[in-house]
Amino acid sequence: MANLYYDKDADLSLIQKKKVAIIGYGSQGHAHALNLRDSGVSVVVGLPPGSASRAKAQNDGLTVKHPRKPPLGPMSS
Numbered sequence: 027m028a029n030l031y032y033d034k035d036a037d038l039s040l041i042q043k044k045k046v047a048i049i050g051y052g053s054q055g056h057a058h059a060l061n062l063r064d065s066g067v068s069v070v071v072g073l074p075p076g077s078a079s080r081a082k083a084q085n086d087g088l089t090v091k092h093p094r095k096p097p098l099g100p101m102s103s
Contacts, residue, residue, distance in 0.1 A: 041062075041067055042065070042066045045070060046062055046068065047071075048071050049071075050079070051073055051079035052079065055071065055079075056079075056086075059071055059083070060086065070088075070089045071083045071091075072090075072092070073091075073092070
């Protein structure tokens with residue numbers, strides 16, 4: 027039988043103190059980035075300068091950087 031988990035089962039304080047990098051801003055990246063941001067997590071979206079999604083992520087109020095370095099390290103502008 028499957029285990030069901032609900033909002034009350036999660037401890038958001040474990041991730042709210044960290045910066046999370048979402049690479050890409052398609053249907054999945056968009057949903058994850060906005061859900062994390064709305065949950066109080068600091069989110070950075072990694073997109074190359076020529077990406078068509080770059081303006082959309084910025085218009086959604088997210089920080090967008092070029093993903094030249096690993097997501098857990100510093101991301102360049």
